[in-house]
Amino acid sequence: MSAFTLSSSRAQKAAGLRLNQAWSVLLAITCALLLGRSVLAETPAVGAKAADFTLLTPTGKSVTLSAERGGHLLVLVILRGFPGYQCPYCVKQVHDFVERASDFKAKNTRVLLVYPGPPADLDQHAKEFLEKQAELPSNVVLVTDPDYKVTNLYGLRWDAPHETAYPSTFILDGSGTVVFEKVTHSHGDRLSALDALDHLSTN
Structure with missing residues (x-):
């Protein structure tokens, strides 16, 4: 060779x-x-630390989960947002929490609502959604999730036609640890404000 x-x-x-x-x-x-x-993409379970995130309100104000919590209890509500229409169950749930805002304030608790949906016109849809409510109390804040950043981060993407996120509610303690969580795979099974207040009383 x-x-x-x-x-x-x-x-x-x-x-x-x-x-x-x-x-x-x-x-x-x-x-x-x-x-x-x-x-x-793992959904935070009870005992786990909720991942921090920053989103904007429909008017462009930046809101960070940890800052919003501020060392106190916080109720984090992931809505279906805008899956092509205003979800009536979301309207009902948010109105329920707004009606009980003073009760949450008495427990030094804030409520953060996440409104996901397709990016196009999402802020406008969120503003229209809020028009159905009274002006939000100071301890209730709504932010939009136009690119499913938090929806995906929390493993809650309902990836089906006319869906956005699995409607879910988390209660976080002062350190950001989940002390209660409810994740539903249906439209109407939501945590009520009274149930959330009951869970706050035990934490």
Whole structure:
């Protein structure tokens, strides 16, 4: 066998080895990304720390979960938002919490409402949604989730036609730990304000 043939064979083996190494690295990166996504998409259970996030109100004010909590109890409500129409169950639930806002304030508790939906015109839809309510009390805040940032972060994406998020309610203590959670896979099974107040009384 000539020196040229040996050299060519070695070059081919080296190239094949480099290609295998490149595929191995690519596979490892892909697995890490998928694993990271699955971890991030876990719905926070009781005893777990709720992931922090920042969203905007329909008027453009920045709201961060940890700052809104401020070391006190907080009720986090993930609505269906705008799945192509104003969800009547969301309207009813939000009105219920607004009606009981003074009771939450007496317990030094804030209520944060997350309104998800397709990005186009979501702020306008949220403003229209609020028109059906009295002016929100100072301890009740509504933010929009136009790119499903929080919906996906909390593993609540209801990825089906005319759906946005599984309607869910979390109660967080002063450190941001979940002390109660209710996640539903139907439209109408929502936590009432009175039930939330009852759970606050035990924490």
